[in-house]
Amino acid sequence: MTAILDFLAAIGRGVGLACRVAGQLAVFALSGLSHLLRPPFYGRMFLRSLVEIGYFSLPVVALTAVFTGMVLALQSYTGFARFSAEGAIASIVVLSVTRELGPVLAGLMVAGRVGAAMAAEIGTMRVTDQIDALTTLSTNPMKYLVAPRLLAGIVALPLLVLIADILGVMGGYIIGTFKLGFNGATYLRNTLDFVQTQDVVSGLAKAAVFGFLITLLGCFQGYNSRGGAQGVGAATTAAVVAASILILGFDYVLTEAFFAR
Amino acid sequence: MRAEPALTALQERLAEAGAVPKIRIRGLKKRFGDKVVLDGIDLDVMPGTSLVVIGGSGSGKSVLLKCILGLITPDAGSIAIDGHDVLHLRRRERETVRARIGMLFQNGALFDSLPVWQNVSFGLLAQHKIDRKRARATADDFLRQVGLDPSVGDLSPAELSGGMQKRVALARAIAAQPDIMFFDEPTTGLDPIMGAVIDDLIVDCVKRLGSTAVAITHDIASARRIGDRAAMLHKGHIIWDGPASALMNSGNPMVDQFTHGSRNGPIQMELRR
Ligand SMILES: Nc1ncnc2c1ncn2[C@@H]1O[C@H](COP(=O)(O)OP(=O)(O)O)[C@@H](O)[C@H]1O
Ligand SMILES: [Mg+2]
Numbered sequence: 001m002t003a004i005l006d007f008l009a010a011i012g013r014g015v016g017l018a019c020r021v022a023g024q025l026a027v028f029a030l031s032g033l034s035h036l037l038r039p040p041f042y043g044r045m046f047l048r049s050l051v052e053i054g055y056f057s058l059p060v061v062a063l064t065a066v067f068t069g070m071v072l073a074l075q076s077y078t079g080f081a082r083f084s085a086e087g088a089i090a091s092i093v094v095l096s097v098t099r100e101l102g103p104v105l106a107g108l109m110v111a112g113r114v115g116a117a118m119a120a121e122i123g124t125m126r127v128t129d130q131i132d133a134l135t136t137l138s139t140n141p142m143k144y145l146v147a148p149r150l151l152a153g154i155v156a157l158p159l160l161v162l163i164a165d166i167l168g169v170m171g172g173y174i175i176g177t178f179k180l181g182f183n184g185a186t187y188l189r190n191t192l193d194f195v196q197t198q199d200v201v202s203g204l205a206k207a208a209v210f211g212f213l214i215t216l217l218g219c220f221q222g223y224n225s226r227g228g229a230q231g232v233g234a235a236t237t238a239a240v241v242a243a244s245i246l247i248l249g250f251d252y253v254l255t256e257a258f259f260a261r
Numbered sequence: 262m263r264a265e266p267a268l269t270a271l272q273e274r275l276a277e278a279g280a281v282p283k284i285r286i287r288g289l290k291k292r293f294g295d296k297v298v299l300d301g302i303d304l305d306v307m308p309g310t311s312l313v314v315i316g317g318s319g320s321g322k323s324v325l326l327k328c329i330l331g332l333i334t335p336d337a338g339s340i341a342i343d344g345h346d347v348l349h350l351r352r353r354e355r356e357t358v359r360a361r362i363g364m365l366f367q368n369g370a371l372f373d374s375l376p377v378w379q380n381v382s383f384g385l386l387a388q389h390k391i392d393r394k395r396a397r398a399t400a401d402d403f404l405r406q407v408g409l410d411p412s413v414g415d416l417s418p419a420e421l422s423g424g425m426q427k428r429v430a431l432a433r434a435i436a437a438q439p440d441i442m443f444f445d446e447p448t449t450g451l452d453p454i455m456g457a458v459i460d461d462l463i464v465d466c467v468k469r470l471g472s473t474a475v476a477i478t479h480d481i482a483s484a485r486r487i488g489d490r491a492a493m494l495h496k497g498h499i500i501w502d503g504p505a506s507a508l509m510n511s512g513n514p515m516v517d518q519f520t521h522g523s524r525n526g527p528i529q530m531e532l533r534r
Contacts, residue, residue, distance in 0.1 A: 121374075129370035132332045136364045137384035137433070138356060 069171025122222025
């Protein structure tokens with residue numbers, strides 16, 4: 001009997017904690033966003049984060065996209081060759097990449113790179129009193145540290161995903177023409193015929209949401225980290241894990257919202 | 262146990278003459294979880310004087326300063342600056358109060374993503390006291406005031422020695438010419454000579470600005486150099502306060518044990534919690 005009660009109590013505590021953290025996260029997010037509307041604005045901090053998230057993530061995101069496109073082409077060929085539906089490959093690659101794999105994979109890669117770095121940087125600032133120092137120097141840390149990063153995430157991820165979309169299609173093209181022996185021009189025509197604006201736009205909208213989630217979790221975990229180097233390490237891990245899970249969860253919700261009829 | 266009669270009398274005379282304490286703390290309490298850190302602190306700091314707060318590690322000295330700065334919200338009690346309660350201010354007013362307080366953090370808390378000169382001019386730029394073009398020249402000026410060569414301005418804080426970091430942090434704290442200054446363990450981790458140099462700089466800056474100062478230290482020599490008055494924090498209470506010159510012969514057994522650094526006495530080190 002007591003074992004069951006203990007078990008239920010443990011579940012209750014877990015749920016309570018999850019709700020509290022979700023509430024704190026929501027308050028943190030709203031506070032961060034509201035600072036984007038009120039001056040002073042820290043353009044430099046925004047540009048710095050934009051370069052950090054957008055430019056320096058390009059290599060990883062580009063490689064991921066090219067290989068994903070190549071694998072997609074190869075895999076769908078094994079499935080479709082039997083039905084001699086080679087034209088379908090171009091459409092499978094472009095739809096998968098723009099709607100789904102571009103934003104999700106780019107989001108996960110950037111979560112690992114940028115989310116971790118942000119949590120570590122802000123966490124270190126927290127445990128070394130730099131965040132308190134900002135406050136004593138007439139600077140609101142939410143405005144100075146968090147708001148510009150959130151905005152940079154929202155702006156940078158769609159740009160990255162746009163590039164990832166193009167490179168993903170190119171990956172499919174490379175495999176299609178050089179390995180599977182399709183006609184290159186036909187492949188590209190098939191691609192352009194199949195893809196619709198909505199596919200690309202929905203992917204970019206997802207990317208903007210993912211960019212927000214990544215930077216939000218990085219900032220939130222860093223901002224609330226405690227207890228020296230170990231605390232910062234824990235915050236870093238938590239930022240990446242939470243951002244990745246949220247990306248996958250929101251991906252489902254957004255797909256449902258965009259395409260469910 | 263309490264303050265020297267003569268000084269209490271002096272304080273009373275000042276109070277009669279209408280002198281309001283620069284900082285007045287009453288019944289300040291703060292706990293983290295079930296750990297009580299501050300348990301009813303009463304403290305007055307008169308304008309233009311320096312108070313040093315001594316006390317063991319973890320006795321809540323930094324928490325006390327952070328409460329006054331508004332970085333930590335106390336559970337109970339009141340804090341007044343110039344006679345105005347600062348705990349229940351709206352954000353704008355609180356920022357105005359904060360802008361008048363300069364703080365030297367325990368480990369410097371320099372922004373390691375910015376070069377030294379931007380650290381020094383940070384508060385001035387944030388308060389729009391100078392524009393960007395003048396920032397570098399102004400920073401160089403303050404670096405000179407703390408005895409550093411302006412060429413240091415281009416380095417990153419991580420490239421500096423501990424003593425230099427403390428000086429830069431001091432330059433950053435005094436740059437906005439605050440009328441209240443807090444120093445959290447300014448000499449901890451420095452060699453005795455550098456410690457004395459930093460102490461002199463602090464006394465110098467405080468004098469020049471005519472500020473009211475509160476300094477935290479473990480170091481009795483440093484306490485006597487910086488402070489006019491001293492107070493000892495132990496187990497969440499101010500257990501003694503008096504003139505800093507009386508630290509070595511306070512007559513209080515706990516203060517005596519602390520200043521003489523002996524293991525035996527009324528203070529039992531809590532080696533486990
Ligand atoms: N933000 C915080 N959360 C939880 N505990 C804290 C926090 N800040 C300080 N403490 C605890 O309060 C006590 C006093 O800390 P502090 O004021 O830094 O001591 P010191 O007198 O050495 O400056 C310590 O036990 C510390 O663990
Ligand atoms: Mg301390």
